[in-house]
Amino acid sequence: MFKKPLINALSAAGYIVLVVGVINFLSQKLKDTPDTIGAPVAFLSLLTLSAAVMSYLFLYQPLLLFMEGKKKEAVNLFVRTIGIFAIFTAVVLVLLISKVI
Numbered sequence: 001m002f003k004k005p006l007i008n009a010l011s012a013a014g015y016i017v018l019v020v021g022v023i024n025f026l027s028q029k030l031k032d033t034p035d036t037i038g039a040p041v042a043f044l045s046l047l048t049l050s051a052a053v054m055s056y057l058f059l060y061q062p063l064l065l066f067m068e069g070k071k072k073e074a075v076n077l078f079v080r081t082i083g084i085f086a087i088f089t090a091v092v093l094v095l096l097i098s099k100v101i
Helices: 005-029 038-067 071-097
Strands: none
Touching (some): 005 038, 005 071, 038 071
């Protein structure tokens, strides 16, 4: 991944928007179908995939930097990525509360 926290955080946000879009689309298409074992399997599979994707986006580069002995740079990259993502999350929450989205 990138050593740029903005790109990492925006990639995570983009992944979330993509997943929500797919879930929304599928829920509209499948709303009149009976419940099956497929839904829980899909949910757990998506949860596992999301954990792996987010781990890659948030932890891969900081971990590489840490293992190279660049501990301060690793922590800085991780904290800045989390901070930018927290700002994105806060903006989404404010937009939801104000009923913009």
